[in-house]
Amino acid sequence: MGSVLSLYTTNTAYVILFFSLAEWVCAGALAVGAAAVGYLAYRSLSCKDKCCKSMVNQDIQKDNPKVVHAFDIEDLGDKAVYCRCWRSKKFPFCDGAHTKHNEETGDNVGPLIVKKKES
Numbered sequence: 001m002g003s004v005l006s007l008y009t010t011n012t013a014y015v016i017l018f019f020s021l022a023e024w025v026c027a028g029a030l031a032v033g034a035a036a037v038g039y040l041a042y043r044s045l046s047c048k049d050k051c052c053k054s055m056v057n058q059d060i061q062k063d064n065p066k067v068v069h070a071f072d073i074e075d076l077g078d079k080a081v082y083c084r085c086w087r088s089k090k091f092p093f094c095d096g097a098h099t100k101h102n103e104e105t106g107d108n109v110g111p112l113i114v115k116k117k118e119s
């Protein structure tokens with residue numbers, strides 16, 4: 001049974017009833033193919049840029065697979081201020097760069113402050 005699409009172009013619901021199984025399969029395959037191509041195009045165009053922007057660490061020790069700093073508590077002194085925005089030029093210590101980062105991005109990050117209790 002063939003399509004009578006040209007006879008019923010004013011009533012879409014009525015025309016759909018006259019599509020043959022082969023035409024439905026063809027239309028479905030075409031829709032799936034178009035969706036796959038669209039998804040792949042979206043990923044290739046937007047994911048690379050999005051992935052780079054979503055990285056927390058933009059430029060600190062990028063040749064290192066994992067950036068880790070460790071300090072002995074006894075060596076901290078009375079107060080230590082650590083960067084959590086990853087924009088500090090003195091990383092892992094805060095140099096105030098979070099203020100510019102927050103202004104540019106609308107973010108709200110700030111440092112981690114470790115200090116001894118005042119007694």
Ligand code: FES
Nearest residue numbers: 083084094097098
């Ligand atoms: S510079 Fe990163 S938290 Fe202050």
